[in-house]
Amino acid sequence: MRRQARIVSDNFIEIEKKFLISNIDASKLPDHRETIIEQTFLRSSEMNLDRRIRAEYCHGDVRYYLIEKYLTSRPAISFTRREEIGKRHFEKLGSFKDPERKSLRKRRWEFVWNDQQFRIDKYDGPLQGLMILEAVLRHENEDARIPGFCTVVREVTGENEYSRLPTEDSEVRSSGPAAGRKKAAAFHIVALVDLLGQGGKLGRFKGIPRTRNEKRTFTRLTRATFGTVEHFRERITILNQPLPMAHAVPDAVKEELHPSQLRLAERSAESAIGLQFFTDLALLKINLGGQRRHRPLIGLYGLLRQLGLLMLTELAEGVLFRGAIEAGICAELNGGDLYGQAISRAYALESDVAVYPRIVVGTHLLDYVRSFEEKRLSENERVVSDSYAGVIGKCLRQDTDGVLILSYLDPVLRKSYFGHENDFAYVVKSACRAIRRHRDVQRDEQLNERVARIEEYFRSQGCWAER
Known part of the structure; x- marks a missing residue:
């Protein structure tokens, strides 16, 4: 979306007013662009120069930007430079992160209303619950014509705690129900996924390489470990974004x-499905605190779909992982790290039960889904809730050893992955080719058995592609 701004060389004057809002009616949003933004603030030698790098995710695409804002004495006016950069430059600039300011993640909607441009930022993580409306104006004295679907608390233009989010020691007054309270424990759904085989590869590092052959081996092992983990994280991040409205509700519903x-x-x-990475593990989490009626089931379906697509696409590239999904009470610690029952339960399932590349579903999560049968809902909410509960049930199946797993090749999920059936067939064929390759090169009898279990599952779903 183009900004209404006057271009000055590679800079433009940005005139904007900010408003703290408590709620929006998303169903009334006009035609808009929706992105997920992950932003890191950089060190700056000038007090009024605000520098940040940003990764923007939109419809499966990711772009990287360097943004520099020179803040003037007039709160609504700044000089802004925005430059699209490559991933390598983005990662290099990340080493200049401002240690006093936390990175942030937010969802942004950009749209035009009454011939004015607006942005709504909904923050995640430590700032969860904060929503800011920005009006991009043509001149400083222009009044912002606030959209009727936004509930404004007050204007915050020029207030430091909202113009320079966030610092380590500042507190932002959220407009949500949790404002002013310490982070409390809440019911969470947590999925834990673990890349397989990385520990063994890391164990092959014997020390600092000295000879040419040792350096060649070191380079090969590095690509096979660090590169795989980096790719795994990138894939999860790209998949972790909202679906276009046309695909947000599954056909079966x-x-x-x-x-x-x-x-x-x-x-x-x-x-919002939160992300947390550590070593070769990834944590996907849904905070159910404050979610009412049928909404948790819709969020759970979105998580199952994301996990299924991750499993299938990673198999297609020869990457094996296993995981588990569970529910329970958790709390966010400082820095946004999650701690509690759901993580402990998911970890136990992943490490002791999953065994081979599959995603195990815990009994506490299953009990939670069943509990919706007894909830008091309106007639329409009951129909929506029952429909999603039915779809979730179709996405789960008992494996041959009696363990409940995510059936990522079930017709309900496979129809939601890609726009065309040919795309699904191509990815499945690639996955089958990778499974055969793993089976042919494995000399470990136990690993051979685990890979054979994947092939058995593909065959049971009518998805095995011969050579």
């Missing part, structure tokens, strides 16, 4: 809903 019920499901389709 659409078929059961009347128009008013479908609109209810579409309005509830947005569910």
